[in-house]
Amino acid sequence: MAKYRMDIYKPGRKPGHPTPLLWRRRDIYASDDASAKAEAEELYRADACQTILTSFYLCDSIGRSIYESTGKEPINADFRGRQRNPKEGFLH
Numbered sequence: 001m002a003k004y005r006m007d008i009y010k011p012g013r014k015p016g017h018p019t020p021l022l023w024r025r026r027d028i029y030a031s032d033d034a035s036a037k038a039e040a041e042e043l044y045r046a047d048a049c050q051t052i053l054t055s056f057y058l059c060d061s062i063g064r065s066i067y068e069s070t071g072k073e074p075i076n077a078d079f080r081g082r083q084r085n086p087k088e089g090f091l092h
Helices: 033-048
Strands: 002-010 021-030 055-060 065-068 083-085 089-091
Touching (some): 033 065
Antiparallel strands (some): 055 065
């Protein structure tokens, strides 16, 4: 099995900040690139249910790019359409 690295990004700290920030780095062990990509997509969907994320990048152990998601907008179905009130948390 080969080792792959997955970097998961979240939106920048300031509203409208164009550069996503690294949120989490994961190691994935898989037999081939397709299996690693499928595992990375599954992990990304699971993490996106818990927090707002923008994209992910997958490479092998020597740094060869395997896949880069193209999403530019934050992804999280639970947070879409909500407005933020700093004193009360998220409102519907």
